[in-house]
Amino acid sequence: MAEITHQILDKRSIVKQVVIALVVGAVLLVSAVLPAEYGIDPLGIGKVTGFSKLYVGDAGTETLASGPHKVLQLENVGSGADVPKPAAADNPAPATPLAERTDEVSVVIPAGRGLEHKVNMQKYGSLKYAWITDKGELYFDFHGEVKGNSNYFESYTIAYSNNVAGSFIAPFEGPHGWYFKNNSNEDITVKIKLKGQYLPKQ
Numbered sequence: 001m002a003e004i005t006h007q008i009l010d011k012r013s014i015v016k017q018v019v020i021a022l023v024v025g026a027v028l029l030v031s032a033v034l035p036a037e038y039g040i041d042p043l044g045i046g047k048v049t050g051f052s053k054l055y056v057g058d059a060g061t062e063t064l065a066s067g068p069h070k071v072l073q074l075e076n077v078g079s080g081a082d083v084p085k086p087a088a089a090d091n092p093a094p095a096t097p098l099a100e101r102t103d104e105v106s107v108v109i110p111a112g113r114g115l116e117h118k119v120n121m122q123k124y125g126s127l128k129y130a131w132i133t134d135k136g137e138l139y140f141d142f143h144g145e146v147k148g149n150s151n152y153f154e155s156y157t158i159a160y161s162n163n164v165a166g167s168f169i170a171p172f173e174g175p176h177g178w179y180f181k182n183n184s185n186e187d188i189t190v191k192i193k194l195k196g197q198y199l200p201k202q
Contacts, residue, residue: 078155086149098198101196105194113182117178117190120176120200121197125169127194129164132190134191139159139160139182149174
């Protein structure tokens with residue numbers, strides 16, 4: 001039976017491996033952890049890799065190429081706990097749903113600005129959607145408002161993307177759709193395709 005031998009590292013090898021581990025850890029700290037967790041990106045690596053977009057700080061400002069913009073607190077997604085849910089949100093669905101329709105629209109989101117695109121839906125109305133930008137990605141908040149009460153809204157999806165597709169059932173009657181924010185220094189056109197039970201919002 002062959003004897004199993006274990007390699008014994010000398011002090012120089014151990015020190016070398018410890019130094020390598022410290023260097024790798026420092027690189028990860030500067031390039032990923034600081035930009036994503038604290039919004040600190042001294043070398044600009046977080047912006048290039050996309051880790052800076054994961055940072056969610058206090059409601060303040062951060063500077064991108066397009067200039068200062070608001071940073072959203074995840075605790076305040078939607079209208080917030082201090083805004084009571086309107087009684088109208090619990091109204092029953094109508095006996096006759098809206099007829100199904102299909103639309104396609106292109107919306108230009110100006111550089112450094114935000115715009116909304118919404119449709120009016122009844123409670124339990126269905127919607128299939130897909131949107132894509134002509135270049136770059138947008139910050140978006142897919143949300144709905146209770147009819148007659150714009151102070152209360154629910155956010156369903158908040159993210160950065162250049163294209164999204166999905167389906168949706170409205171939990172209450174009112175406007176539903178997207179707030180798009182363009183943080184770049186170029187206008188971005190988003191093409192939106194819709195199919196479902198809704199009416200265009202005037």
